Every structure is written in C-alpha cells, then in structure tokens.
Amino acid sequence: MLWLRLTYIVLNVLVALLLAPLLHGIERKVKAKVQNRIGPPILQTIYDLSKLYRRAPIGYSIASWILISMSFSYALILTLLVPTAFNVSLGFTSDLVLVIYLLTSTSVLMALAAIAGASPYSGVGSSREASLVMAIELVIAFIIGTLAVSYGVFTLPKLLPIWDLGFKPSVLGALTLLAILTYIEGLRLPFDIPEAEPEIASGVYVDFSGRILAAALHTHLLRRLLVTSLFIDFLLPREWFYFKLGGYLIDLSIVPYLIIMVLASVIYAVTEALFGRYRIDAALKLLKAMAIMSLGVMVLAFAGY
Amino acid sequence: MSSVGRLDILKKALGIGVVTRKYPYVRVEPPEGFRGKPIIDPDKCLGCGACAEACPPKAISTEDSQEEGARYVKIFYGRCIFCGMCADVCPANAIELSKEFELASKERNDLYLVIKVPMVKCSVCGKYFTTAPLLLKSLENVPEHLRPIMTVCPECKSKLSSRFTSFARRVGS
C-alpha cells in the first residue's frame, strides 16, 4: 500500500502545479466576461508560465535567484502537507505549525528577493508585501490555533473533515474568518497592493525576469491554491468518494474538489472585478479588525465552547 | 463596502454582454471619407511634384535620374500622416486617399510606392528637363507657332534668347 500512497502524493504535487495556473486562467476569463470582453483562453496563464520558464533572466542579482528558488521549493513542500487533489498528506503531529511557517516564509522570501533588486519600486513593493502578509498570517495562526484548541488535536489529517468532530461556535467563527481570508490571502484586488501595477510598476516583481519571474508568479499562484484547498479540505467529506477496486482503495475525491475549486475561483473573480484597490493603511486597518475577531474566537475556544 | 452599488454594476455589465469585435477574423470596414493610404493613379499622374511640395512631413519626394531618363515620385508611407494635402493640390487629381489602413510591414522598403514618369530630352543640349505627360498637358494652352520652343530646357532657352537679343541689338545699331 505504501507505493499507492507515494503515487498519490506525487500526483498531488503535480496536480497542484498544473491546477494553480489553470484556476488563474479561469479567473481572468470570468473577470473579462464581467468587463464585457472575450478575455484570454483558459490555458493562458499556463502559456505565459511556459514561455517565461524558457526565457533566460537578465540583469538579476544572485541573491534574488536563490531567494526565489527557496520560496518556490517551500511552496512545493506545502503541497505535500495540504491535501489538494487526493486525500493524502504527510500528516505528522504538529504539521500545522509547519504549514503556517511555510505560508509566511514564502512571502517573506519574496519580499527579501524584491529588496535585493535595489530599485525603489521593488523596495516599496517589498515593504508593502511584508506588512500585509504579516497581518494575514497572524489571523491564520489564530484560526488554526482555535481549531487545534477546540479539538485538542494538532495534526492536519485528524482535523479533516470537521463534520465527524462535531460543531462548536468557535469553530464556526474560525471557518467563516478563514473563508474571507482565503480571498485576501490570494492578494486579490482590493488587496493586490504589493504588485499594484499602475502604482509601483508591479512592485515586488519589477526586477525579476525570465525564469525567476516565472518561479515567483508560480509560487504566488500555488499559495492561492493551497490556502483555498486548506479551507475546502475542512468542509469536504472525502470518505464518501472512496471505492474499492480489486483490494485497492481508489480515491475519487478529486472530482468534487475540482468542482468546488472552479466555483470558488468564479466567485472570487466576480468579486475581484467589482473592487478598486485599497491603500495599504486601509487594508491594514481591516486586517487588524479581523485579527481582533480571530483572537476573540480563540478565547472562546479556550473557554471551551 | 457599499455592496448594493456593486451588484448594480454587475447586473448592468452582464446585461450588456460581450462587445468585442473579433478582428482580424471579422472584416472591419472604415466609414465613407476615411483618410487611408494615398494611392497615385499612374494614368493621370504628370510627375509635376506639386504633392511633394505640399506634403507637411515631406513623405513624397521626387528624384530625376539622367541615366534612365525618368523622374521617380516616391511616397514613403512610414512618414505619411494621411492628411490629404497631396490629394487637394494635385492638378490632375491623380492622388486619392483610399480606405486602406492595414499597412503593417516587416521591411522598411515595403513602405515605398514609386511612380516612374518618362522624361523628355532638351532638343538643344540633350539633358532631360521635364516629364512627358507634363509637357503634353502644358502644350494645350500654348499657341501653335510657339509650341516647338517648349521642347528646349530652361538653360538653353535663356542662352538662346540672350543670343537673339544681342544679335537684334547689333543689327539694330
């Protein structure tokens, strides 16, 4: 059975790598439809990334090359931990801490790589990315904290899905906050401040080019996919979709997972099309309010509800 | 987060639907009177060069080559601003602005339209001095007996006339 688990894990990583740009393509298509235009083909982001991977970077500093490849590999490790297409993950105790660490460090490494670029735009972009992501990760940490506290369990596979572990008001609060956060974590429009193209000329990415830029964009898309699938894993009862085939356990939960992910990106795209961009201080004010709420929910969890 | 306003925007946007024109798969026809590519009609062109004179960006140039005995009127579409001054000043209405606007090209040489106009030799010194159609057109309003003089180039004409006058003075004195 070990080799079956291994194939699932490898498949999991591959599907995540391909699904992230695909969902972004769907988002761009839906956003275009809302803006009364045809919009790019669904596979457009995959074409962009494949073109960028084949192009050599120009005038890059070694520091940004190393930092970006580190952040890309962190994102790959993250796909091992969070079950996306198949209900399988490494699943050792307190892997949630690693999930939070990896999520935070991918964006911090991106900010550091941007500073290495030494242009004023990337400097400002990295400062925005750093401050924004700190606020978001704080809220995610509180949410995962409440889940762990309310169920007394600190390994991810045991937490999934929430239905079997019974419902508590604190868990409900945590999950609604996580739902809003999956939108913000993806740095979608009101919050796409670090790479605000018209303001600071795609701030964080301004100095990357060719393969480095491809890796940076791919990491960014992967993070979006993983946080959304983290949220969906809590709700999706994957056991229903198992079925036996000659002694082996075939996991078909990829089908509902894909349907929900596509639905989620359509909803995200429509909301993104209807928003302007917040200024950094307005965004931080909103995130501070969410942090206080999530702290309240955590206190609720400690109190035992 | 005034969501009511946003939903109206969404409703209106979806109501209008996709408005993209699928060019280049669908042909786009510019309206009447569109100022497109200026085209010279070789049957009417006299090679007089009035258009080269009037062209604000000097996109039309004329060049006489003595070896081939022809004047080259060249339009460089790269610098043409499609203003229509050449069409206004052309005495023979040989230039008119077509509705053609797809002029993209990979080589700069493709952007040239060259009109080769045969020229006429001066019957005294044998140098090419004007184009044949221009000479024929200007012959119409020259009285019959003076027509032969039109085939002499300006320099020779001035030399001849100066010799005539000096001779006349000598005879007169």
Added chain:
Amino acid sequence: MRSQVTEVAKKLKAFGEVYVRDGVVKVVTDEDRLKDLILYMLQSLNARLATTVGVDTRVLTHNYRVIHIFSIDDLKIYVLVELKVPKERPAVRSITPLIPGADWSEREVRDLLGIEFKGHPTKEYLIRRPKLWLEHAYPLRKDYPHSKKVLVPSPQYDIEPTKGFSVAIGPYHPALHEPEHFELVVDGERIVEARYCGFMVHRGIEKLGESRLDIYQIPFIAERICGICGFTHSVAYTQAVESALGIDPPERAKYIRSILLEIERVHSHLLWFGVLFHVLGFDTGFMNVWRIREPVMELAELLTGNRKTYGVNKVGGVRRDIDESKVKKVKEVVNRVRKEFTELIDKFLNLSEVIERTKGVGVLEVSDAKKLCVVGPNARASSIDIDTRRDHPYAAYPNAEFKVPVSDGCDVYSRALVRRDEILESLSIIEQLVSDLPKTPLSVEEVPFKELSEGVGATEAPRGENVHYVITGRSRKLFRWRVRAPSYANIPSLLYMLRGQHLADAPAIIASIDPCFSCTDRVLVINLRYGTKRYVTLRKLRSLGE
C-alpha cells in the same frame, strides 16, 4: 467692449507706448517701468499671466524682444507687455519674483534663446540636458538651422543616481502613458517632497513652424502637438492667424469647429475617467468608461476621416462639411453616450474605496491656484471661475448657452465632479449647435497675407486655456509661433498637491490634473530602475516598514 479697451489703453499709457488692435492691447515698456506696470496690472486690473514669448528680431531691429501675454478675464481682453533686449549680452529683468507662474516660460526662453533673466530664482535648466545638448546651441535663434541636431556626438548614458531615497514615477510608468518624470522623495509611504523635471517630448514645434512649414501646413503640426486635445491647438492656431490677417471665417465653419471641439472634450474627459479608475485599480470602471467612449471616437472618424487627428481645420475655414445624414448620426451618438454615462458614472464615483482614495487627496488651496495661474478643470475645482469659451468667446460659442461647473472641494474628487458636469454640458452644446447649422460656404475664398502682424488665439482645451501667439513673416510663412498649452500652467501646481500625500496616491493625483505632457513639450528622465545599483541598509529597511 470698445470702450473698455480704450479705457485700459489710456491707463497703461503711463508705462510706455500703447498700440490697440481688436481686443489686443500692446504696451512697449522698459526695464525700470516694468515692475510697477506688472504690480499695477496684478492689483487693479486683476490680470493673469498667460505666457512669455522670446522673439529673435535681430534681422528687423537688431535686438531680441520678450513679450509677456496677460489675459484680463473680466474685461475679455489680452494685454501684451513687450520689452526690448540688447543684442550682445541679452539680459532682461525677470518677473518671476512677482508672478511665480512665469517661472517656466522664462526658463524656456533662457534655454532656447539664450536670454538671461536677472533676478530669476533658479538657475536650473528646463529643456536642455547639459550632458546631451550641444553647449551653445540656441535652437530658436534665427541663425540656427532647424535640422541641425542638438545631440552631442557621443552622449554618455550615466544617469545621475537618486539623492536620498526617492521613488521616481516615470518616465516609463504604467500609470502614465507618457514619459514624464516626478521625483518624489519618500519617507516610508509618505511623500516628503516632489521635484518635477520634464521636457522630454520637446520636438521643436515652434522652430519647425518658423522654418520649413508654411501657414497652410502648420495646422497639421499644430494638431499633433497633443494627441488627445489636438483639435483645440489647430483651432487656436488658425484663430491666431485669422486675427493677425484680419479674416473672419464663415458661420458654418465656426459651428463645425465648435462641434468638433466639444466632441474632443467629451472623448478627452471620458478618457480621463478611465485613466483615473485604472490608477485606482478599479479596472472594470476603466473598461466600462472606455466602452462608452468608443462610439465618440467612431463618430469623429465618420465626421472627419480619422479617429484622433481630425485634419479638418485650415486658415479661414474648414475642409469638410457635416451633411444631413451625419447630423442624425451625431444626435444618436450623443443620446446614447449621455444615457450610458449618467447610468454608470455615479455608481462608480460613490464606491467606498474610490471615495476614500480621492476625497481630501491632492488638495490645491485656492490661494496657491491663483498664485500659479492654474487653468481649466483644476482651477474650476478650486473655485476659480474661468472658462475661455465664456471669457474670450470664439467660434460658435456665443450662440450656445452652457453653464460652467465650479466646485470648491479643491481635491481629486471635486475635479472628477467638475469633469462629469462638463461632459454633460458639452453633450448639450453639441446638440444645440448641430440642430441649427447655418447655410454658408465652408471657408473664406482667398487669404490676404499681411507681413509682420501679430495675432493671439485662445481656446478652452479639455485641460484649460490654450494660448497661441503668432507673428506673420514673409511669403506665407510665420516669423514666430508660440504655443502655451494648459498643462504648462497646471503642472507646477502638482508639486503643491503631492506634498504630504501617500505614495500610493501619487499616480492618482498626477492623473487628476490630466497632464498632457506632449502638449507642454515637457517630460523627463528618471534614474531608470536598473540604472544604478544601490544596496538598502537595514536602517532604511526598517524605515520602510513603518
């Protein structure tokens, strides 16, 4: 109007000889009487400086001339203050200490003609680049051939490193589709100080107008001064030449000119709304407003044969007619644009994040606006009620009633409101003018040419008052042609607006005055992001993080 002109002329006699010709009063004065003449005009006549013109008249009178053009709005007249400048070491007293608005035009005359201005606050160049331009190349002097390049044979490309930590917006910045350059010295996200260095789009328009082109070809170069408000320049130019030669174009030509001017204002303001929403990140607004704008462009293409450069104007009249079928199409497009625009624009403007990023942002105080002689929607948003269509009526505006929207909000939001009302006014003007087009020929038969006569032509461009000053030369060429575009007066006001604002709002503020840099020949260079390598110290990183 006659009495006011003679009355002003009598008052100005104390300062020098006075010449009067239909609405233009010229005072030839000298340096010592200049100061109190300017003070007199500022205080009692409430005049506003339009621009300063430097003319190389060494061929005629062995000296240079500097002419300050003032506009007295309530009396509807222009006053030209002329100073003679010696030939050897050309220098004259500067009026910038009295009127800050004259700073740029005086520096331009110094750069291009080599006339020194005594007492001018800054020594910085405006157009020249010391490292790029030849040392003693003064292009606007008559002896300088128009096709002699000013480029130093082998310029080096080292771009001066930024002083302190400054973020430069431009020259190739996605928010601004033109190469303009603002150096914003930033502390964290807050702008401490803004420096503007422009003049990258300087194409030597005035020199070409004097040398290679004759008065019939110049409307085409005037139209390409600015790609968005090109037709206002060509109308201002033709009116300047017509007032210099004493021609009065037929009524129908005036109506067609006004109709096309208003069509250009509608498309320019709609474009501005799109750019503002794009800069604020609200791309759906940008897409929708530009979708509404597309029929206006196609209407212009139907009427004039080209979407942008109308090419319909010529000295003494118009080259194309608007016949019955086109009038119907104009009315149809006007109704459609009005319906769609009014439906959507209010929804876009009261979105919470749009309001939050435009209300109270980029404030220009009324006193600053007056001091800098700001024009157009910027001035009208800071409660200065000036509009050339009403103050110096031209073309067919006298027989169209329209009100001039003014607001006292002084910020980006009120500029948006002023522009929204102006679009609706323009649409109603187009409807009024198109419905009763008079039956007259399209242009004057022949153009009598007078040598060495002056003319001032002004129009209300979408961005403000647009002044052209013309001296006619010999054989249908011009002796001097001066263009003062509206953004020329608006850009200095930007430096007041940008101080103390958020960096994220800088593009929105810059876009709020709708700068048209190719209008003002003014754009500039920046230290390109990969120009100089500079590593950020830890202390700087922390200061960034606040």
Added chain:
Amino acid sequence: MSIPKLFRRSLWVFHLNTGACNACDIEILDLITPYHDVERFGIKLVGSPRHADCILLTGPINVNTLPHVIKAIEAIPEPKVLIAIGSCACGGGIWFDSYSTLGGVPNLIKYLKEHGLPIPNVIYVPGCPPKPEAMIYGIAVGWDLVRQKQVHEVKVVKVSEEGVKAIEGLSRELKESLERFKRFLRGVKS
C-alpha cells in the same frame, strides 16, 4: 524578421513613449478595452521592460529620451521584438528633421549599429494614429497569421504613342528652325 515562435501564444508588451504626441499611446490603451481586447491573443501590457518580450515604440525618439530608450532596449531579455507604432516611429513624422528628435526607428537602428548595441527585430505599423485594428494587423503580420498586404510597388507612367510622336515632331521642327536661323546669321555676317 518576425515575432519568434516562442511568443506565438503569449506576448508581453512594454509601451515605450519616446516623446510622442500620445495619440498612438491612447490607441494602444484602446487595444485593451472591450471593443478590441487583445488579451484574447495572450497579449498583456506589462510595467517593466524586464518582463516584456516586445516594445511598442511610439514617438520620434526625442533627444532627451535617447539614453532611456537604449537602456530599455538593453533591458529586454533576448529574443526581443520592437514594433514601431505610428508615422513618428516609422519615419519621424512631421518632426523628422527637427533639431531635438532622432527621426524615427530607422535612424535609431543606424544609431544602435554605430554604437554596437543589440538590434531587435523591427515591425513597422504606419498610421497617424494607426487604427487599433491596424496595430492588431501588425502583430498578426509579425506572427505570420496573415499575408502582408503592403508591398514595395513600382508603377510606370505610359505616354501615348501620338504623344511621343508629337514631341519628336516639335523638337525636329525646332532643330530645323535653329539651322535656318544659323544659316541666316552666317549670311548676314558675310
């Protein structure tokens, strides 16, 4: 000299205004709006030359912008494409011989050759300003999607037979009258 195969499906474009009157620039922005929407071809406007594959150059390359145009061209990773938009870029426009402009992309390429700098593939899109469809057509020509309509053309003006004979007849007549006049002169002198 067309757009490489690599960019057939995804062409990232950087807009470089070298002192243009910005009629072409707002037509480039028009390409993104609903009526023309070039994103359906995978074309995207990017904020930094390093991300770009192709430069949309407008304007007659003003002297003051020259250092930055060269920096921008160098900053594009190989292979790079340059599309000259509008008559200012293709041939210098009305200001081709002004003292402060280089006079369009042909002179820029000559300048780059002199200084030994990289020369990109060039596509010319004439027009003042070119219609948005003309720009899409230019990119389609670059992708070899469509046949290029605008080709170098030489037209010869034919003169009618009797016209040529008339001219010869007149010049023969003139030569005879000149001969007669010379004989008359010799007669008078002797």
